[in-house]
Amino acid sequence: MVTRPMTPDELEAALRRIGAERYHNLHPFHRLLHEGRLDKGQVQAWALNRYYYQSRIPLKDAAFLSRAEDPALRREWRRRIEDHDGTDGTDGGINRWLALTDGLRLDRADVEAGRGILPATRFAVDAYVRYVRDKSLLEAVASSLTELFSPTIISERVSGMLRHYDFISEDTLRYFGHRMTQAPRDSDFALDFVKREARTPEQQEQVLEALRFKCDVLWAQLDALHHAYVTPGLIPPGGFRPR
Numbered sequence: 001m002v003t004r005p006m007t008p009d010e011l012e013a014a015l016r017r018i019g020a021e022r023y024h025n026l027h028p029f030h031r032l033l034h035e036g037r038l039d040k041g042q043v044q045a046w047a048l049n050r051y052y053y054q055s056r057i058p059l060k061d062a063a064f065l066s067r068a069e070d071p072a073l074r075r076e077w078r079r080r081i082e083d084h085d086g087t088d089g090t091d092g093g094i095n096r097w098l099a100l101t102d103g104l105r106l107d108r109a110d111v112e113a114g115r116g117i118l119p120a121t122r123f124a125v126d127a128y129v130r131y132v133r134d135k136s137l138l139e140a141v142a143s144s145l146t147e148l149f150s151p152t153i154i155s156e157r158v159s160g161m162l163r164h165y166d167f168i169s170e171d172t173l174r175y176f177g178h179r180m181t182q183a184p185r186d187s188d189f190a191l192d193f194v195k196r197e198a199r200t201p202e203q204q205e206q207v208l209e210a211l212r213f214k215c216d217v218l219w220a221q222l223d224a225l226h227h228a229y230v231t232p233g234l235i236p237p238g239g240f241r242p243r
């Protein structure tokens with residue numbers, strides 16, 4: 001039997017089905033976070049661990065750029081690094097994430113050094129950086145496609161956290177406001193790219209597998225937080241201990 005390739009729109013529909021089944025908005029830890037059912041220490045643990053993800057995103061995008069031979073593709077992709085690193089050391093997503101960890105009264109030097117992050121945070125995030133470094137450019141672009149689904153979870157998160165936690169303010173959540181425009185711009189580009197470039201059934205399966213992989217990267221981080229800080233509450237040696 002010869003499998004025919006999917007049309008670009010069929011491929012998009014298959015990608016969206018993966019998001020609907022596996023994106024981290026479905027994880028129980030996110031529900032607890034957004035519904036105000038965590039205490040401050042648990043929210044601190046989330047923000048601390050998530051900083052490690054934020055801090056590695058520019059490294060994975062730099063790994064991507066180092067292999068992209070097309071200047072137009074590099075021009076598009078390098079904006080992602082600027083979004084996170086900023087241009088003068090005062091703006092940028094990493095600084096905005098530090099405003100959140102500052103607001104939660106975490107020590108900045110500890111956050112920046114990754115002191116107390118969970119082993120699984122490190123393993124999952126490092127696996128993402130390696131994936132983008134080692135796989136094809138098509139798979140690397142496809143692995144960023146979780147961002148197609150992030151605006152919905154971000155708006156749920158911001159409204160839920162503002163409503164439920166007195167230690168959270170609009171100012172400390174300002175990171176997310178910027179993502180609401182950056183993420184759709186980035187994911188529109190990535191989606192057009194994979195719809196155009198993934199033409200054979202093999203390439204299309206690689207694209208779908210890349211998105212499943214990335215959903216696992218996000219899910220594994222929340223599993224680890226849930227295991228350490230919710231139930232059974234086993235904080236690994238060296239892990240952050242809320243006061």
Ligand SMILES: O=C(O)c1cc(C(=O)O)c2c(n1)C(=O)C(=O)c1cc(C(=O)O)[nH]c1-2
Nearest residue numbers: 057143144145146147149150153154179218
């Ligand atoms: O808050 C979220 O739920 C969420 C999800 C994702 C994602 O789906 O990968 C990203 C982000 N935020 C984010 O802030 C971000 O900078 C980001 C970069 C990437 C990527 O794969 O390049 N994903 C995400």
